[in-house]
Amino acid sequence: MHVKYTVSGEIFHVSVNKSDNVYTVKINDDEMIFEYRMIDPHKMMLRSPDASYKAIVTTEPGASHVHVNHQSFKVEKIIQSKSSDFKKEHLLVDESPIITTPMPGKVLKVFVKEGDEIRTKQSLLILEAMKMENNITAPRDGIVKRINFSEGDLVEAGQTLIELE
Numbered sequence: 199m200h201v202k203y204t205v206s207g208e209i210f211h212v213s214v215n216k217s218d219n220v221y222t223v224k225i226n227d228d229e230m231i232f233e234y235r236m237i238d239p240h241k242m243m244l245r246s247p248d249a250s251y252k253a254i255v256t257t258e259p260g261a262s263h264v265h266v267n268h269q270s271f272k273v274e275k276i277i278q279s280k281s282s283d284f285k286k287e288h289l290l291v292d293e294s295p296i297i298t299t300p301m302p303g304k305v306l307k308v309f310v311k312e313g314d315e316i317r318t319k320q321s322l323l324i325l326e327a328m329k330m331e332n333n334i335t336a337p338r339d340g341i342v343k344r345i346n347f348s349e350g351d352l353v354e355a356g357q358t359l360i361e362l363e
Contacts (some may be wrong), residue, residue, distance in 0.1 A: 254356040305329030
């Protein structure tokens with residue numbers, strides 16, 4: 199698989215080959231080989247011959263945030279359309295039934311309840327982080343299956359906020 203991604207605005211050419219749980223990843227001209235193990239739906243361990251890394255991936259409509267080694271990166275996949283225009287596409291599948299926190303914070307306001315029908319980009323909640331209010335929106339249409347917190351709760355990066363059907 200060969201794709202282009204933007205990471206914090208910079209374009210990278212990425213190719214990935216998988217054999218069992220070993221991945222060979224080529225980013226631009228640099229090649230890395232590592233083992234990959236999922237810890238939960240948003241946390242993974244990556245082990246190369248030189249080091250081990252724990253990564254957390256959170257999603258928002260149109261992008262993913264990768265948190266690794268105390269650094270965060272916004273990642274978007276670029277696909278070329280037939281008209282040669284570039285279009286950005288979500289790195290992880292937008293059909294994910296899980297909405298996670300992009301950062302640690304406090305849930306200030308919840309706009310939905312279990313059983314509600316929601317639409318793409320609909321406001322679901324307000325998350326306060328670093329004294330700023332962040333609007334968390336729906337990545338896709340769906341029905342709210344479960345809300346895993348209450349207003350006033352403190353949440354960590356990567357924690358599951360809402361599950362969709």
